[in-house]
Amino acid sequence: MKEAVDMIGSRPTAPTADPMSSLTIGSLLNAALVGSAERKIVYRDQPPISYHDLRERVGRLASLLRDRGVGPGDTVAMLDWDSDRYLASYFAVPMMGAVLQTVNVRLSPDQIRYTLQQSRARILIIHRDFAPLVEAIRHDLPDVRDHVVITEGARDALPGWAGGSYEDLLARSRADFPFDETLDENNVATTFYTTGTTGLPKGVCFTHRQLVLHSLSVAAALGADGQIGYRDVYMPLTPMFHVHAWGFPYVATMLGLTQIYPGRYEPSLIVDLHQRHGVTLSHCVPTVLRMVMDTADSQGIKFDGWKMLIGGSVLSPDLLAAAQAAGLRVLAGYGMSETGPVVSLMRASVPPESGHSAARSGYPIPLVTVSVVDDAMQPVPRDDRSHGELVVRSPWLTPGYVGDATASAQLWHGGWLHTQDVATLHEDGALQIRDRIKDVIKSGGEWICSQTLETLILAEPDVAQVAVVGVPHPQWQERPVAFIVPRAGARPDITRILLTVDAAVERGEISRYARLDHVEIVEDLPLTSVGKIDKKAIREWSQLG
Structure with missing residues (x-):
């Protein structure tokens, strides 16, 4: 995979492979076409399609792209909301030997321009909502040959630079695309x-x-714990541009599950789709979970066993308890973009006497090896208290960063992928992420985990969101400051919050250096492009203020 890291799209032709043993993405769809051919895939309020229809659309999309000049190794960039169209691209583009680039539409125009330039994308498939964005940057994309615009039935005229309507071009394309059954499994599929x-x-x-190994391992981990089965109805609540929606569309398709795609995330629509289709399995970050719960609560709706996998940031005990009271079966997990993403998942079957809650970061899934190490790369004790950096090995980790040899070497220093996350390991192997290395507050020679303070503060009933960051201090290097978003109509009691933290110091749960210097009430907190609280932005404006 070194060539892929050097430059997406420039990889030499791979040797032919044995179709009987090659692990290619097309194989994930094969069983569903036999055992679940008439199962439904639904996009918003549109008529459902079957798995048979999906396979036809995969063939038509491949033909459409071939007719517009896409060949093996070329990059096709997708800018769309979560949809059955996106699902078809997950298969069609890699199956024809090309590379699918899932574009993070929440990045700035300059950042999107950079990603499309570096990937040397040849074709852009664009939802009409993003046409103004593409208009602003298209003159800086010399490698792009064509633009295909998803109109979703709108009658507006296509932009002059568009090569055609996705829907019209798809309808005119052949479904019997001759996919190469000897495609090499080591070809790059996505970026x-x-x-x-x-x-x-x-x-x-x-x-x-x-991607096939990741899908098999996630399905094995969830299946062994009774968290996924053939009767599940799946709906993603993390964007399909972000780490393959955590890999779950591939898992759901491999198992032939009924699938629901909500398009642009609207909490009221998400709740409606859950109620209408009996959704049983989803995944999201805590901020999305909170929005969905608040919407359901305002409508008096309970969720009756909806399984929700949470990642991206810490799942506080307070949010976990509220979700369980709303009828959700919540389990946390851990992963990152570089890990494809799933590294660990909590187990519902862990007995209560273990002391582990569903908010713990989980156990490594099959084929994953983890270690928590000190600065000398030596493992720290597995006592659930000794902190170190989490490092990982598995067959599906990215080999490095495209075009950045220095960052790639740092990522894989010592033969392990470095997560830059501070973690602890329990003696039974349960993992707990304590903080990001960059978010650890260094004060008076002590390291303070911001997530520990945030968990304490989130236990206060009037607190909706909180971020604790380190602010520069002339004597102590940094001091912790909490920025709190109150629940609607509430006013958090700052004195009680300070006393809560002091009590944790007295109990020996946190260092005396972790006492808060300041608490500030704010209307909202900045979020990253994938819905996490953006502590970098908070540190910047807290230092300016």
Whole structure:
């Protein structure tokens, strides 16, 4: 995969592979076409399609792209909301030997321009909502040959630079595309760009083999715990541009589940789709979970066992308890863009006497090896208290960052993928993410985990969101400051919050250096492009203020 890291789209032709043993993305669809051919896939309020229809659309999309000049190794960029169209692209583009770029539409225009330039995307498939964005940057994309616009039935004239309507072109394309059954499983299948704390977005990529192994391992972990089955109805609540929607559309298709796609996220529509179609399995970040719960609560709706996998940031005990009271079966997990993404999942079957809650970061799923290490790369004790950096190995981790040898070497220093997350391991193997290394507050020679303070504060009933960041201090290097968003109509008691933190110090749960210097009530907190609280932005404006 070194060539893929050097430049997406320039990989030399791979040797032919044995179709009987090659792990390619097309194989994930095969069983569903036999056992679940008439199962439904629904997009918003549109008429459902079957798996048989999906396979036909996969063939038509591949023909459409071939007719517009896409060949093996070329990159096709997708800018769309979560939809059955996106699902078809997950299969059609890699199956024809091309590379699917899932574009993060929440990035700035400059960042999107950069990602499309570096990937050398040849064709853009664009929802009409993003046509103004493409209009602003298209003159800076010399490698783009054509633009296909998704109109969704709108009668507005296509932009002059558009090569045609997705719907019209798809209808005129042949369904019997001759997919190569000897496609090599080590060909790059997908690429996307992850945003860090500094610099430009970094490109990661994954092969057919990696995505198939990831799908099998996630399904095995959830199936062994009774969390997924053939009767489940699946709906993603993390964007399909973000790490393949955590890989779950591939898992759901492999198992032939009924699938519901909500398009642009609107909490009221999400609740309606859940009620109308009996959704049983989803995944999201805590901020989305809170929005969906608040909407359901305002309508007096309970969720009756809806299984919700939570990742992206800490799941507080308060939010977990509220979700369980609303009828949700919530389990946390852990992963990141570079890990494809799933590293660990909590188990519903863990007995209460273990002391583990569903909010813990989980146990490594099959084929994943983890270690928590000190600065010398030596494992720290598995006592659930000793902190270190989480490092990972598995068959589906990205080999590095596209076009960035220095960052790739840092990512894989010592033969392990470095997550930059501070973690602890329990003696039974349960993982707990404590903080991001960049978010740890360094004060008076002590390290303070911001997430520990946030968990304490979120236990206050009037607090909706909180971010604790380190603010520069002339004597102590940094001091912790909490920024709190209150619940609607509430006014958090700052004195009680300070006393809560002091009590945790007295109990020995946190260092005395973790006492808060300041608490500020704010109307909202900035979010990243994938819905996490943006602590980098908070640190910047807190220092300016």
